[in-house]
Amino acid sequence: MSISDEMRQLAEEAKKAGRIMASLSSGIKNDLLNQMASALESQSQELIDANENDLVAARQRELAPAMVDRLVLNEERIQSMADGLREVAALPDPVGEITGMSKRPNGIQVGRMRIPLGVIGIVYESRPNVTADAAGLCLKSGNAVILRGGSEAIHSNRAIGAILKQALTAMGLPAAALQVVDTTDRSAVLELLKLEELIDLIIPRGGEGLIRFVSENSRIPVIKHYKGVCHTFVDASADFDMAEKICINEKVQRPGVCNALETLLIHKDIAETFVPRIVAALRDNGVEVRGCTVTREFAPDIKAATEEDWGAEFLELILAVKVVDDLDEAADHINRYGSLHTETIVTRDYANSQRFLREINSSVVMVNASSRFSDGNQLGLGAEIGISTTKLHSFGPMGLEDLTTRKFIVLGDGQIRQ
C-alpha cells in the first residue's frame, strides 16, 4: 500500500472510531484513561527497553545531549505520564454541556451543545511523553487522535501507543481511536495534511521549523504558536519591590520556556531609579542585559540592544530592556515586536491597568502577576494540549474545551417557518 493510501485508511478508521468515542459517557472515558495509566506503569520495563533502541540510534547519530535527554524514558518519566493521564481523567468533561438554551418568539427552544471535534492530528518532535499526554486529552474530549512523533522516538512512541491501544481494546472500545503513525517517512505528514475531509484539526508541537512546515502544507486547520516573546511594562506608579520580584521570576525561573520574559519596558519617569536597581538584580541572577540608549544612561556598563534584540526569543538568560515614554509607546512596541503570547503590566494606577487589559490583545494579558503563570495548568485548564497565538478557534493555552466545538440544538413542537 502506498503511504498516501495508508494514511487515508488510518484516518478513515480514526474517523469511524471517533463517532464511537463521541458518544461515550464521561465515566467510561475516565475509566479508559485510568486503565491506560495503570498499563503504562505495569509495562514500564517494556517501555524502557523500547526506548533504549531510540537512545542507541540517537547516540549513533550523535544527537545533541539535550535532545537525547528529552528522549529518555525512565521509571520517573513513565510515572509522570501515568499521573498525567489520571489528572486528565479527573477533569470535568466538556462534552454534552448545553448552554444558552432560550426560547424564540415562535416557541422553538435554541441552545448549543458541546461536541468533540472528531479527529485530531498531533505532529510533534522528540519527547515521547507527548504520545500519552495528547492521547489522554484527545480521548477524554471524545475525539479520535492520530499521533505522528519524530523518527528519533519511533520505538518509544510505538511502544506507548501499543500499550494505550490495549487499554482501548480491553474495554471493548475501538483501538483505531488512537493511531500512532508507524513510519518515519516524512511524506506521511504531507499525506495526512491533505485529508481535510477526515481530520478536523492539526496541532504541531515542536520547533519553529516543524510548525512552519505543517502550517504551510496543511489543508486542515492548524492551531499553532511559533514563539513567545513576552513583554513586561513597569509603569511609573509600579511598586518597585513587586516589579523586581515579578521580572526576576519571569526571566530567571525557567528561561528556556515560551512564557519567560524577553523584553522589559520601563516608564521613563522611573528610569533613573528603577533601571539601576533592576539591572543589578538581573545581573545578580546571571542575566545579561541589553539596553536601549536611555537604559544605558542609567546603567552604562550594559551592552547596547540591537534591532534584532527587540522581538528576539532568547530562551536563555538574556533580557532586552527599553525605556518608553508612556503606556502608548509600550503598547506600540508590543504591537510591533510581540508574538501575541503574554504581556504584563506592573502598576498601581487603576486607569492604566484597565487600558493595558483592554488594549493589549495578546492571548494572555496580566496585571501585577508573573508571565510564568501563562500555561494551561496555572490558568485553571487542568492540562494543556498546546498554546495558540493565532486567534481562530482558540487563543492562548488550550485545554479539553479547545478540543471541542458547539452545535446548535433546536427543540420544537411542530413549528414551521412562515
Add this chain to the structure above:
Amino acid sequence: MSISDEMRQLAEEAKKAGRIMASLSSGIKNDLLNQMASALESQSQELIDANENDLVAARQRELAPAMVDRLVLNEERIQSMADGLREVAALPDPVGEITGMSKRPNGIQVGRMRIPLGVIGIVYESRPNVTADAAGLCLKSGNAVILRGGSEAIHSNRAIGAILKQALTAMGLPAAALQVVDTTDRSAVLELLKLEELIDLIIPRGGEGLIRFVSENSRIPVIKHYKGVCHTFVDASADFDMAEKICINEKVQRPGVCNALETLLIHKDIAETFVPRIVAALRDNGVEVRGCTVTREFAPDIKAATEEDWGAEFLELILAVKVVDDLDEAADHINRYGSLHTETIVTRDYANSQRFLREINSSVVMVNASSRFSDGNQLGLGAEIGISTTKLHSFGPMGLEDLTTRKFIVLGDGQIRQ
C-alpha cells in the same frame, strides 16, 4: 505599484485601523452603523447610477437573468441594506465581555475577555448588498474589514464602499477600517490569501467554485460551507400531521436555499401509510420525488433515486426519499451523505429525540421543527455573516460573536510562580 504590494499596503492599513476599531465603545460603533445607514439612504440615486454601469456590462456579457437580478440595486434593496445596518447597530456588542472570572489557589484572578479578531477578509460574488451587510457586522464587532466582491459588481461595490467610508471619516474614524478592493484582477485575491500575518480570517461567500478556490489557496484560516444537504428523519412514532407540515415547509417554502430539505428518511414501520401520504402532499406542491426501492413499493409511480441523488443538493423542487430500518440506519445515511448543515427528527419518542440530538453532529440538529429555522436570524443571532460547516472556531450560522475571540486576563497583586 504591483498588485502584491497594493494588497499588502491595504491590509497593513486595515490592521492599523483595526486597532482603533477594537478600542471603540459600543455607542460609537452603533452611531457609525446608523450614520452609514442614513448615508446609503440619502445617496441612493448615486448608488443606482453606479449600479447601472454594472447592469449594462452584465447585459453585454449576457449574464443569466438570475445573475443580473442579483446585481440590481433599487430603492427597495438600498432601504433593506440600510435597515440591516440599523438592526446590527441594535444588537448587543460582544466585545469586552468578561467571563469565567475565578480565583486560583494563589490568589490570581483568571478570566477571559472577548476581543475582535482584527482584520476580516470577505470574498464574495454578485450581490452588492453583501458589501454593506458584511461591513456592518465586521465593524460592529470591532474589526477592520477587507471586501473583495465580484468583478460583475465592481461599480456598485465601489460606490457603497465610498459612502460607508464617508461615514467613518465624518466620525473621525479611520477610513482604512473598511477596504473595498478596487481591482477586478483575480490575482488580488491570491495576494490577499497570502497575508496571514495581517488578515485574521477569510470568509468566502458564493458558489462552490469560489469557496474551493479560496480555501485551497489560503494561508489564512477560512470559514466556509460548501453546501447544505439537509436530512429529515420521520421516526416510527412521528405525528403524521406534524411530519407532513414540517417536510413540506422544509422542501417547498424556499427550495433554492441551503437549509431546504434534500433527503427525507422514513422509518420502515410507517412506510406503508406515510409514504403514500407524503408523496401525494409533495406532488400537490409541485415536488418531484425520487425514491428508494422500498419507497417505490408504496408509491409506484415515482422515479427511482440514483446513487447521485443521495447527497445531492438539488436546490429546486426535487426530493430524494429513503425508507430506513431505524434511527441507526438514518444516522449512518446522514453520516455518509450529509454536509454537516442541518438535520431534523420528527418523533414522539423521548429516547430517540435524545439520541438524535446527541449522535448527529451536524451544525444544527432539530427535533420537531423545520430546517428552515437554520439561519442566524431565526436562531437568535440577529444577523448572519455566514455559516460554517467546518468545526473549527464556529459551527453553524455565524453572528457577531463569531467575529471575535477570547484572550485570558489575569489580575494579581504581585504573585510569582514558585
